[in-house]
Amino acid sequence: MSIAFTGCTYRYGRKLRPVLNDLSYRTPDGVTILLGPNGAGKSTVLKLAASVIRPQSGRISVNGVGSRSREYRKHVAWMPQSITAMAGLTSREQVAYAGWLKGMNRSDAWEHAKKSLGMVDLAEKADSKANTLSGGQLRRLGVASALVHECRVLLLDEPTAGMDPTQRRTFRTILTNIVDRKGIQILMSTHDVADLADDAHHVTVLLEGQVRHDGTTQDFLSHAVSGTPEGRRAESAYTALTTRH
């Protein structure tokens, strides 16, 4: 099940230039890394996909269900850029609360919160106060909160910001496991090409509100300048795709 953007235009104010202009895009299967320079429109794409904001023209749908319908939100889950630990709540309570806000009854939310925390490797922190978690753990709590209901597409806005290389690796494994176990799609924005790994099925590069590249990791890496050492190919490909000629 994919999110499809068809001819979408979005501007933040009537007098402002559109951030996205006539964008057509379909979220691919598996994990997709959404790359692009500051201001390219990554968060805007994710917020539109989450139906937090609506396009001024064009249509967004999941399996034919338009983003204006209530049903649409059942299929998508969104983790915003910043996650706040709620004062006084344990990790499990915070995730359960997210479930309750999404319309689950208390006991389902409580049970699903436990499963979601397990999925992001935070089971042992279930009874710890959310405000005692580290930055990386708090982001995983954000993913667990997004996953608490049965979504088909998970949208993550810079989930790896501030993580060290080991935490990034662990996080990638967690995402791959989620895709394998739940069969859902994940679209995650990042600034860091280090988040690109062989297990990322897909790479989308946004530039000035347009899709500049959309393909597998291997397709993306083929844009690297020839002769670039293995460890720098992602950076080289990214520069080649985002530098104006």
Ligand SMILES: Nc1ncnc2c1ncn2[C@@H]1O[C@H](COP(=O)(O)OP(=O)(O)OP(=O)(O)O)[C@@H](O)[C@H]1O
């Ligand atoms: N609430 C807002 N009001 C006005 N302009 C906005 C607003 N939010 C974003 N913008 C503008 O829209 C453009 C795209 O922003 P967006 O946050 O989608 O980009 P991004 O690719 O996620 O950037 P970053 O990598 O810095 O997070 C930028 O020019 C930004 O200044």
